Amino acid sequence: xxxxxxxxxxxxxxxxxxxxxxxxxxxxxxxxxxxxxxxxxxxxxxxxxxxxxxxxxxxxxxxxxxxxxxxxxxxxxxxxxxxxxxxxxxxxxxxxxxxxxxxxxxxxxxxxxxxxxxxxxxxxxxxxxxxxxxxxxxxxxxxxxxxxxxxxxxxxxxxxxxxxxxxxxxxxxxxxxxxxxxxxxxxxxxxxxxxxxxxxxxxxxxxxxxxxxxxxxxxxxxxxxxxxxxxxxxxxxxxxxxxxxxxxxxxxxxxxxxxxxxxxxxxxxxxxxxxxxxxxxxxxxxxxxxxxxxxxxxxxxxxxxxxxxxxxxxxxxxxxxxxxxxxxxxxxxxxxxxxxx
Amino acid sequence: xxxxxxxxxxxxxxxxxxxxxxxxxxxxxxxxxxxxxxxxxxxxxxxxxxxxxxxxxxxxxxxxxxxxxxxxxxxxxxxxxxxxxxxxxxxxxxxxxxxxxxxxxxxxxxxxxxxxxxxxxxxxxxxxxxxxxxxxxxxxxxxxxxxxxxxxxxxxxxxxxxxxxxxxxxxxxxxxxxxxxxxxxxxxxxxxxxxxxxxxxxxxxxxxxxxxxxxxxxxxxxxxxxxxxxxxxxxxxxxxxxxxxxxxxxxxxxxxxxxxxxxxxxxxxxxxxxxxxxxxxxxxxxxxxxxxxxxxxxxxxxxxxxxxxxxxxxxxxxxxxxxxxxxxxxxxxxxxxxxxx
DNA sequence: CCATGCTGGACAAAAAATGTCCCGTTAGTA
DNA sequence: TACTAACGGGACATTTTTTGTCCAGCATGG
Numbered sequence: 124x125x126x127x128x129x130x131x132x133x134x135x136x137x138x139x140x141x142x143x144x145x146x147x148x149x150x151x152x153x154x155x156x157x158x159x160x161x162x163x164x165x166x167x168x169x170x171x172x173x174x175x176x177x178x179x180x181x182x183x184x185x186x187x188x189x190x191x192x193x194x195x196x197x198x199x200x201x202x203x204x205x206x207x208x209x210x211x212x213x214x215x216x217x218x219x220x221x222x223x224x225x226x227x228x229x230x231x232x233x234x235x236x237x238x239x240x241x242x243x244x245x246x247x248x249x250x251x252x253x254x255x256x257x258x259x260x261x262x263x264x265x266x267x268x269x270x271x272x273x274x275x276x277x278x279x280x281x282x283x284x285x286x287x288x289x290x291x292x293x294x295x296x297x298x299x300x301x302x303x304x305x306x307x308x309x310x311x312x313x314x315x316x317x318x319x320x321x322x323x324x325x326x327x328x329x330x331x332x333x334x335x336x337x338x339x340x341x342x343x344x345x346x347x348x349x350x351x352x353x354x355x356x357x358x359x360x361x362x363x364x365x366x367x368x369x370x371x372x373x374x375x376x377x378x379x380x381x382x383x384x385x386x387x388x389x390x391x392x393x394x395x396x397x398x399x400x401x402x403x404x405x406x407x408x409x410x411x412x413x414x415x416x417x418x419x420x421x422x423x424x425x426x427x428x429x430x431x432x433x434x435x436x437x438x439x440x441x442x443x444x445x446x447x448x449x450x451x452x453x454x455x456x457x458x459x460x461x462x463x464x
Numbered sequence: 465x466x467x468x469x470x471x472x473x474x475x476x477x478x479x480x481x482x483x484x485x486x487x488x489x490x491x492x493x494x495x496x497x498x499x500x501x502x503x504x505x506x507x508x509x510x511x512x513x514x515x516x517x518x519x520x521x522x523x524x525x526x527x528x529x530x531x532x533x534x535x536x537x538x539x540x541x542x543x544x545x546x547x548x549x550x551x552x553x554x555x556x557x558x559x560x561x562x563x564x565x566x567x568x569x570x571x572x573x574x575x576x577x578x579x580x581x582x583x584x585x586x587x588x589x590x591x592x593x594x595x596x597x598x599x600x601x602x603x604x605x606x607x608x609x610x611x612x613x614x615x616x617x618x619x620x621x622x623x624x625x626x627x628x629x630x631x632x633x634x635x636x637x638x639x640x641x642x643x644x645x646x647x648x649x650x651x652x653x654x655x656x657x658x659x660x661x662x663x664x665x666x667x668x669x670x671x672x673x674x675x676x677x678x679x680x681x682x683x684x685x686x687x688x689x690x691x692x693x694x695x696x697x698x699x700x701x702x703x704x705x706x707x708x709x710x711x712x713x714x715x716x717x718x719x720x721x722x723x724x725x726x727x728x729x730x731x732x733x734x735x736x737x738x739x740x741x742x743x744x745x746x747x748x749x750x751x752x753x754x755x756x757x758x759x760x761x762x763x764x765x766x767x768x769x770x771x772x773x774x775x776x777x778x779x780x781x782x783x784x785x786x787x788x789x790x791x792x793x794x795x796x797x798x799x800x801x802x803x804x805x
Numbered sequence: 806c807c808a809t810g811c812t813g814g815a816c817a818a819a820a821a822a823t824g825t826c827c828c829g830t831t832a833g834t835a
Numbered sequence: 836t837a838c839t840a841a842c843g844g845g846a847c848a849t850t851t852t853t854t855g856t857c858c859a860g861c862a863t864g865g
Contacts, residue, residue: 138479
């Protein structure tokens, strides 16, 4: 059964939604016993007309009957409900998880892909593809999109595409270079996204971690200054979320910093900031590029991260409270829910 | 798996069609390697625009990719195809059989339920339920529906239902009484259908097989005369189809008639007429009620019969060429195809 | 006997799907 | 190298479907 549903999810996702809608209506009618169209429309939060269409359909299928005092389910409808319930549960498990996370962490949208990025590279690809789809839909001409680096976000760039080029979309790195392999750099990611979507990009040629002195001098540099202000005024941010310790090591910070991070309980890292498991900032890298206060102004903040091992970190970052859209995977989602506030 | 699809068919009837359409497109692309939109549209016999919509969708699902020289399937698409192929085969086996029978015998609609009514009583029930659904959709106010008797048609009556009563639907027996058990009589079937659909019925209180004399005298009877004309002007006929010999014996015709029927090669029986395997009438019972020439005038003629043993008879009757809708089962359908003209 | 809540008809407005053409590009061929 | 055929994608009028909004008429319960 699982197999066929998986296939259908790919081939006819919209019809599965229709299925759920009809199931929900039927289910609600079953619960209510007898209920009128208007009342039902309000309690299901659909417009009366749409409900009517569905109800007419369900009636024609003999699943419910309509009398002058309202609608009630027929035996055939009851039977159908019993049979379909496990199916719906299975198909929309993730959908439910999505709305749980959405409401508990106060996000505007959560998308969960099945699987575990830690275990399957395919899941990570899927995560990227999904995020790419989301992003593509959001970007319009005139937008500035700033992106971080990392393998997940690179995967997003990989799956980005656009049938119609969006020429006036600008992609910029949120932060400077990180000294890792070139394809994971924010610069690379930004340029790749721009190319794939048919837009523009600008690069930020500075290292991500700066000393005070270098910071100040670079900030004076007109070319740097200009692009930094460009970055900081973006409309959309796409960023990864990492485990604090993993990221600290990857960024090759000193021993001292690492133990400091451990002491203050750093859990998550995102664009150079470290967060503890209450979502408080416990450390920041001295850097040009996007700052935390910019995030709070940014219209759309999209986090993309998956894998069971990252669940805790994602939860920690979400508690910071300025994420809008989260794209993650099933394994991480289950962790995230565990650490719900 | 069958179960899940059955349930889905009720809630989202076109789900499978859409699924098949997309499968076919994807499959064709897979076969072709690289193919352009127009070429594909022609070879699949869909209009270009519709294909384009589907292709865009499949692309957005990451199942195929489009380049300037054509479309090709992605690994994900290939994987999906591999998974879905057996499913499609299984699900649409019967659909294919349906259209084969439909076209070879020139019917307007063929419905095949899985199984063999000879072997499983459940299949017979399903046959009845399916036919009942078809009939319910056809009947509207003002219609006169004439029905024959027999266990299959009785099963149809059993599963008839209607949420909104169709008060001005009339159900009448196509023929007189047959001296079998009461629940299989055409009269009983007609009344039961009427009751279940909330309509009216009239009965024909005459034996099915009449001598010339009795025939003439009953025909003078005003009450009989009236209902007969009612029956003969029906808009819809629902009838069973039987094996000629089986029916002859059941009708307790004389030895002479039986050997005559054997001599002329009678194969099928339907509403008192016997047909050979070319669909020619080889014998008729002298009877009141629906006549063969009425069938040719009737708007909708629905035959319901199943079971491997009846396949040959059904084929014979279909060759007569005045059936519109056939509801049968898998076992019979396979036989029917064997005897295709 | 009235008020309430229900269905179902009606219809304009909005949105989506569809049929058709065309254009610039590209790959393969002569 | 030049040409041709086939490609994707843009565009747009037209048809079909969906949706929002009212309202009439009918039960039902107080």
